[in-house]
Amino acid sequence: MIPSRERSHKDQVYRPVATSQTNLLRGAVIYGSNASGKSNLVKAIAYAKALILKGRQPNKSLNLPHFKLIGKSDAIPSRFEFEIQCENLMYAYGFELFNSHIHEEWLYKIISDKEELVFERKHVGAEDEYNFGESLKALSEEDFLFLNFVAKGTRNNQLFLTESVDRNFKKFDAIYNWFSDTLKVISPSSQINGIEFKISEDSTFKDYLTKVLDVADTGINGITTEEISLNEISGLPGILIEKIEEDLEGDEAALITDPVKGKRIVLRKIDGKLKAFKLSTTHKCIKENIDIPFDLEEESDGTRRLIELAPALYEMAHSKEASVYVIDEIDRSLHPHLTRLLVREHLESEKNAKSQLIVTTHETSLLDVSLIRRDEIWFIQKQESGESKLYSLNNFQPRYDKDIRKDYLLGRYGAIPFVGDFKRLNR
Numbered sequence: 001m002i003p004s005r006e007r008s009h010k011d012q013v014y015r016p017v018a019t020s021q022t023n024l025l026r027g028a029v030i031y032g033s034n035a036s037g038k039s040n041l042v043k044a045i046a047y048a049k050a051l052i053l054k055g056r057q058p059n060k061s062l063n064l065p066h067f068k069l070i071g072k073s074d075a076i077p078s079r080f081e082f083e084i085q086c087e088n089l090m091y092a093y094g095f096e097l098f099n100s101h102i103h104e105e106w107l108y109k110i111i112s113d114k115e116e117l118v119f120e121r122k123h124v125g126a127e128d129e130y131n132f133g134e135s136l137k138a139l140s141e142e143d144f145l146f147l148n149f150v151a152k153g154t155r156n157n158q159l160f161l162t163e164s165v166d167r168n169f170k171k172f173d174a175i176y177n178w179f180s181d182t183l184k185v186i187s188p189s190s191q192i193n194g195i196e197f198k199i200s201e202d203s204t205f206k207d208y209l210t211k212v213l214d215v216a217d218t219g220i221n222g223i224t225t226e227e228i229s230l231n232e233i234s235g236l237p238g239i240l241i242e243k244i245e246e247d248l249e250g251d252e253a254a255l256i257t258d259p260v261k262g263k264r265i266v267l268r269k270i271d272g273k274l275k276a277f278k279l280s281t282t283h284k285c286i287k288e289n290i291d292i293p294f295d296l297e298e299e300s301d302g303t304r305r306l307i308e309l310a311p312a313l314y315e316m317a318h319s320k321e322a323s324v325y326v327i328d329e330i331d332r333s334l335h336p337h338l339t340r341l342l343v344r345e346h347l348e349s350e351k352n353a354k355s356q357l358i359v360t361t362h363e364t365s366l367l368d369v370s371l372i373r374r375d376e377i378w379f380i381q382k383q384e385s386g387e388s389k390l391y392s393l394n395n396f397q398p399r400y401d402k403d404i405r406k407d408y409l410l411g412r413y414g415a416i417p418f419v420g421d422f423k424r425l426n427r
Helices: 038-054 141-153 160-166 170-182 195-201 203-215 238-247 301-318 336-347 404-409 422-426
Strands: 027-031 078-086 089-097 102-111 114-124 127-132 183-186 220-228 253-258 263-270 273-285 290-295 324-327 356-360 377-382 388-392
Touching: 027 038, 027 336, 038 078, 038 160, 038 170, 038 183, 038 324, 038 356, 038 388, 078 170, 089 170, 102 160, 127 141, 141 160, 160 170, 170 183, 183 301, 195 203, 195 220, 195 263, 195 273, 195 301, 203 220, 203 301, 220 290, 238 263, 238 273, 301 324, 301 336, 336 356
Parallel strands: 027 356, 027 377, 183 324, 324 356
Antiparallel strands: 078 089, 089 102, 102 114, 114 127, 220 273, 253 263, 263 273, 273 290, 377 388
16 A cells, blocks of 8 residues: 555545655555455455454464465464554554464564564463563553563463553554554455444435435435334344343444345344334335335345445545555445446545555456556466465556556456366367
8 A cells, every 4th residue: 555656646645744654545456366365365354353353262273264275384374464554653563373372473663664663572482472672661660560461461372462452551552443443344245233323323424325325326315224113023033132132231233134135133222122223215206206115125235235335435535534444345246337436436535535445356447547546456366376466557567548457358467367168168
């Protein structure tokens, strides 16, 4: 997400005021054939986020899916590293893992082109060794003693960053909160919670979603949140509803979905009583000039996908806070024109220049330098040995008048399948 010297679409580069921060691209579109590794890239990001936020229980494996084609996969640790901006500072945070333990973990502050150590952890023998940077050594004696206490109490299957936040050591809160609040990962099967209440409680979002559905030519002229009786929830055992009611606290909500039928029900406690809600849409009946209600499961897969993506698009366009959305298969169930509309909506939005959108896709209509910068287009190519290589279109330096889509489909940038002939199967 670091911009090159590309001259086009300068508005797609976020230029922070603080000189300590780096200019950043606001978008990245990743192409590759099936089984090239696009989804694994997204899954790796999601795995790292979950490990940081949720940690691991004592004596539990890290449940790490190793790359099997490397031979002895358990002999080489898996490495994750993120370079992030938060609170006007840049950091590099990463870790190396075996299934049984954290092999290494580190946090550096990046100042210009230099890295300043915050902490470093290495697994040596059966123990973990820690090295703290000057910023932590400058803490009060009491705080530094507590830091060492936290380090000593961190299990070998737990990240030190996670343990520190759990123990209320505030120094690393900004890093943790970036993964918690700024980084969001949406898979093709993600079910986004909270849409029902956002529609009923935020009129601006409801107007935005209605506009998106209208621009997308879905035929929907209204969308609402409707309360339903618990008795209307078919196929859900009463004992399960009682369990949900018992577990929910405060404003917490439970989302119940049927991905095949597209049905979704939200259960929420209000004034101590469990209530159920569902989304409903309306379409105009031209003959009688009235609005006809539809259940969400009566809408198309593409319409439901659009509704699922709407909160992300809204936040990137309207929130004042930084956000990074990673969406796998953004084009799933969407017409090419709609996919292009969603990406263009983000890249051309001026309301939240700090937001970033990273997507994987097969939709070649996005391969257009009049829409996207060359350094925002990426390819993943599977090598003969099975690993995936990620590289930028910018490496090829195509001319601005080049038909990028045509050249990609001709295989000039790689990252496409070279399919055989089905007729051979019948010989």
